Amino acid sequence: MNTVVTVTPNPALDQTVRVANLALGEVNLAASLEFNAGGKGVNVAGCLADYGIATLVTGLLGSDDAAAFDALFADKQIVDRFVRIAGRPRINVKLVDTARDQTTDINLATSLPTAADVDALERRVVELAAPGRWFVLAGSLPPGVDVSFYRRLTRALHAAGARVALDTSGAPLAEALAASQPGDLPDLVKPNRAELEAALGRSLADDDALIEAACELVERGIRHVVVSLGERGALGVARPQLQVQPQVQPQDRAAACEGWRAAPLRVPVASTVGAGDALVAGLVASLAEGRSWPEAGRRATAFAAGKLARVGPHLPDRATLDALAAQVELRTFSVAAKPLRVTQHQAV
Structure with a gap:
């Protein structure tokens, strides 16, 4: 199977503190403290490696205090092609309230890459490109990196025949989704509801609105769109494989999408951090x-559930993931536009 490459421009060292009934403004007794190499692309890579997919990581990583990253990559046999830069990785503090199943994030500032560092990363990504190879572009961008960074990488990777999954938010996501050229658009995008609303500049109050927005992105050229909904599961839309009709002009062809709505699995929760990254890993895998x-959609939901029971970018074994996937409640639907119509199908 082709190696999957994850690109993390802004990795982090996650410091997870577990405490029951966190009380703000008071002294709290922590049950445990754990450090894990993190950042969205690193989390995706850890899950893919646990699943047995050959995985390579790159991005911009501070040279100081990077031992946790080195240990993770060695333990999971992940090929490390990070561009090492001056300084240390940023630290993200995760306060996990075990009584309420809530996580509070405190993200610290990051090392500032130079223009030469960013250029070196772009060159490295292009060097790693290969026809059919999946690249996961994930996470925030460090200060000073232009918001068009992911769009530029997507264009270069598509020119090399690679496929691109994008998982980011804010200005980088809005910039990527605003691309007018098909080659600049990712093959897969996975925002959550709030991220998609911010990128599109409108409210998406219910599933119908989410489906309509996702189908609009599919019609523009993004092959797969998944919206993660936290405790409500996830919704995915894609262009059907059989829709290709060369004799029909694109402007004359009715929009059509196929989709699924997956309910979340109820499992013990050690940490919600990285569950969305596990979902991306399951989709790409x-x-x-x-x-x-x-x-x-079924397998990605199982990845997310498997991750919830663990702190850090880790999954259970494949047999456990298979069992979780078999438990996922998933309904499929199809959408034909002009006007928009949603047809529900049976659970599968």
């Missing part, structure tokens, strides 16, 4: 394996 779109 499924697409790399050639699974159907509904099966990709």
